[in-house]
Amino acid sequence: MSMTVPYREPLVPREPGKRIVPEPPRRGEPGGPPCGICSGKTTEPVWSDENWTLHPPVGGSLPGAVWLASRIHVDSFANLPEELAADFGRVVARVERAILALGDIARVHLYRWGDGGAHFHVWFVPRPLGMVEAAGMMLPLWEDVLPNVPDEELAAAAERVASAM
Numbered sequence: 001m002s003m004t005v006p007y008r009e010p011l012v013p014r015e016p017g018k019r020i021v022p023e024p025p026r027r028g029e030p031g032g033p034p035c036g037i038c039s040g041k042t043t044e045p046v047w048s049d050e051n052w053t054l055h056p057p058v059g060g061s062l063p064g065a066v067w068l069a070s071r072i073h074v075d076s077f078a079n080l081p082e083e084l085a086a087d088f089g090r091v092v093a094r095v096e097r098a099i100l101a102l103g104d105i106a107r108v109h110l111y112r113w114g115d116g117g118a119h120f121h122v123w124f125v126p127r128p129l130g131m132v133e134a135a136g137m138m139l140p141l142w143e144d145v146l147p148n149v150p151d152e153e154l155a156a157a158a159e160r161v162a163s164a165m
């Protein structure tokens with residue numbers, strides 16, 4: 001596979017900026033704005049169980065993308081109670097299988113960033129079958145550059161994922 005950045009050459013490497021310490025507070029941590037997930041300011045879940053909720057994105061370009069959040073407000077893997085940490089693998093497998101069932105998908109990429117909000121959530125982003133230039137770390141860049149599809153289309157694909165869970 002030959003990954004390709006979604007920009008024309010030449011791209012010129014640049015130096016990182018000055019470090020900002022302390023970092024600005026994220027949503028849902030002390031000093032930051034309220035948690036969007038706890039305050040219900042996100043898309044409605046298309047699927048849920050006692051531990052997790054599954055949501056469609058807005059403003060995205062790859063139908064089938066969804067994000068999974070813990071019901072409880074904890075930051076990251078390091079903060080998940082043991083029971084949820086163990087349950088995570090089970091639910092991720094279910095989501096992955098459900099996304100692959102949409103068809104025309106090569107692989108489901110799983111991302112945990114955590115830089116925007118302090119409420120545990122992970123992203124599932126399907127790499128379209130045959131789109132080898134978007135392999136590996138290139139997929140989020142391509143996702144950003146490709147034209148958005150209507151939010152209704154993203155929600156409809158997420159509903160199909162939910163019904164295959």
Ligand SMILES: [Zn+2]
Binds near residue numbers: 035036
């Ligand atoms: Zn929260």
